[in-house]
Amino acid sequence: MSENISAEDDAQLSRWAFGRASSPAEQARADLAAAELHRRAVVERERSGLAAERDAVAARTLAAERDERDEALNSDAESSWTDEELGRRRRMRVTGIVGVVSAVIALGAIVEVQRQPDSDPLAIFDRPATQLDQEWADRLSQDPALVVTAGPRVIEVRGNLDVIAARISTVPDGRSTPYDAYCLYLGLVLEGGGWSLSADCTYPDRFEEAGLSSTISASVEGDGFDNVVWGPIGAPRVERNVPNEVADDNRNLVEWMMQPNYIAQARANPLENVDEPERLLAGPKLANDVKVVAGEDLTVEVFLLAGAGERREPDLCIHVQHPAAEPATSCRDLSTAERNGLGLIMQIAGEPWIVSISDNGSVLADRSNASVTGEGL
Known part of the structure; x- marks a missing residue:
């Protein structure tokens, strides 16, 4: 075995x-x-x-x-x-x-x-x-x-x-x-x-x-x-x-994505949260840990998309799901994401939360004073 x-x-x-x-x-x-x-x-x-x-x-x-x-x-x-x-x-x-x-x-x-x-x-x-x-x-x-x-x-x-x-x-x-x-x-x-x-x-x-x-x-x-x-x-x-x-x-999120096991295989369709799967370069990869917000688990995954149109630089994206929130996705060009991090703001059970992911795949979730749902950071 x-x-x-x-x-x-x-x-x-x-x-x-x-x-x-x-x-x-x-x-x-x-x-x-x-x-x-x-x-x-x-x-x-x-x-x-x-x-x-x-x-x-x-x-x-x-x-x-x-x-x-x-x-x-x-x-x-x-x-x-x-x-x-x-x-x-x-x-x-x-x-x-x-x-x-x-x-x-x-x-x-x-x-x-x-x-x-x-x-x-x-x-x-x-x-x-x-x-x-x-x-x-x-x-x-x-x-x-x-x-x-x-x-x-x-x-x-x-x-x-x-x-x-x-x-x-x-x-x-x-x-x-x-x-x-x-x-x-x-x-x-x-x-x-x-x-x-x-x-x-x-x-x-x-x-x-x-x-x-x-x-x-x-x-x-x-x-x-x-x-x-x-x-x-x-x-x-x-x-x-x-x-x-x-x-x-000097590891970053892309390096973390390369480590086994990098594919979100728990779902029947691992690409269900990727809007343009033909652009997919790597992932989706599920976060290492699970954060509990408002009594329920956050599901966070990261994936890399080829640049759209004339852009050659890829986009690094985060997708977040929670039972008490609308699913949200935020993408940033790779160099910006590596420099400033990757996350988004979403409404969970009526409250705004900042959800992000660290370079080692750990999920960070904190209440926010913002009121915009699904806004990229």
């Missing part, structure tokens, strides 16, 4: 991790729960190493040659990519080549550029699937919330623990959108054929800027930890015995 522990709260994970295990399966789950607790405490490490001297002309020349060669070799493989995804992929290739050129120029040996590994972080999906890749694809297909749009590809094997890279659809019908999540999974194969998953995911803009990092386990080589790092330059790789650095991870 499969078990995705990523959606469990810290209290439950702690009970599994530190409680008494009476069977090998429970011990395996305890180990995975401990790893998940640590992952939540470890933030993405700041990316550095691109501060070397840059030669823009050489970088552009190499990038152009690389793109022409890739387009000739991979035209069939890339036919399924959208124009926006192809643009992202080429930008990441150029970024990678600039970084490699900078390091090589500092050594005075530009010819070494041609010998460097592929800097494209998505090149891992170009290789044929192995038997182990297919086994994980079959396991993931058992969960209707995990529709894989690229991969999966296993990048590290440690006994019965596999580290897996994949891209996952973030909409209920499983189609691919520009906001497919980049995910690193820790997959544990249990005795008897069961398996468990722990995941860390991010959205494309964040991946292109900072990449994705997840802790595998404590290192056997020292006091640090072994982390898997993917992007923004290069294939997924394991960094061993890395110090435990705790800092601000």
